[in-house]
Amino acid sequence: MGVLVVDPNEVDLKIICDLLHQWGYHEIYAFNCLDAAEEKLMLHHSDRVMQAVFAIDIAIIDVTGGIPCYRMIERMRQSYLYQDVPVIAMSEHSRAEGMSSSFAYGASDFFSKPIEEYELKARVRAGIRLKYEIERRKARERELIEATNQLSDLNEVLSNLSLIDSLTGIPNRRCFDNTVDQEWRRAVRQGGHITFVMIDIDFFKQFNDTYGHQMGDKCLVDVAKAIKSQLRRPGDLLARYGGEEFAIVLPHTSAAQTEGLCQSIQEAIKGLMIPHESSKVDNHISISMGIASAQPSAQLLSAEALLKEADSALYEAKANGRNRFVISKDLKTTA
Template structure:
């Protein structure tokens, strides 16, 4: 079984300092280490190694701890990772600066390992509770539209209803074209603004009360359309595509337009016992892939 214990990232330019902390925390936690800010940020940003807590040295050459903390706190995917500064700088001013940079705690060297362990344990349990609350919520924090959990619920309900009524249920899966390039070029703040604008336009374009949409992943949005066949879904998808074109959000790094565009995949089924909602999702995903392969900024379906 994979180890799912909380992951702690220890950042310090002096390997001996890392070793002391790592030895104290291993056993109870998984531990990753970095000896400079750039490596720490790379580890924190990779979704497969995202830490649950970071112990961060303040004084490091090139990028100091304040800057690392600032970068973590200004990136949506890393802003909720609690940071504890571990430092020899014991002045009130330093401590204040650390807490203002967004750290949850401040440990001054030389430290007692028992105290470090107790503080780490406290912040880890808070982190686990926060994560749980986020999963339980039904609204995506950034865009304000329903999240994936809400969508899964709605899809299952509509699936059952479609089966009872023997009515076609459709899905549109959409994805912002070249969004990674957008983020890299314009920065994460602009990336968030773009996601919000796209979510709002898509939301406003749905017109039947029974239609629902959700943010499905990073730059992926999905619509669930009851009582809709494939033709109807394709018409709706084309309206979604146009609504994003009309925003005219500049995108210098897109290979298909000078502005932000989306690709879309449609699928529809009459739900039955031989089929599952996952099959419908999978088909829509394959049609999204087809739209991308055919040049993006377009709608893909089994008819295209």
């Protein structure tokens, strides 16, 4: 328990120190000179180089000398090392003369000399209790900040999880819808193309009926990985749209630029060599794709309208024999 005592009156300084010893306070730092005390506390140094010379739990400072004494209290309040240390001001002047100025400069308590043992003891105990309360409050604040940060991190994790398909590990429909909205707005502001690709696994119901749902789930996972492996740009997004259907958002990409990607995706799916004896188009798993592309800033299209065009192109790919991709050419404008 560290107690700082500053009093130019040697007699009073000794009385205070002796009493503190009697009350069980043994770490007492006594100064009869204000400048010496400030130097030991390094109050004139920048906080960047300030180091704690000793731990102080309470300070008792004689302010009879006026402004210089009050300034010391003020500097303690401005220091991050001592700002929470309770300061008991004492003065040879009357209570009315010294108390208001002491409190104005940051003192926690005040008493007038001559020193009364019972009064000093009570004020020191009150100051120590105040110090403990400040420490407990700050510890609680730190706990609350840490808990808030942990909750924020947890919420972020939960938010991210809510955007991921639990089976395939790729973004889900909710994430796809959010991305479509963001990328569409960006394309309207900045110009350029945006392309949507709708993908469907051919005859997937028959695959489940033939091999079982467990193998069906594995097929979905493998197909998702194969498609994702062909997306090279950070802004491209593959999502599970629902069931056996996937969707891709391609910012800054035209329909012509998408053809090569769709060809590579088909090759990647073919390379999986997943048997599908119930398929009417191939002995292995295959996919159909519908592509729709537009320049939102130049065409009066909505994102929903373009998605419908991609879905129509997918339907056309299925109607024309599946295991292929079709690019929509019917981009109707809507107000």
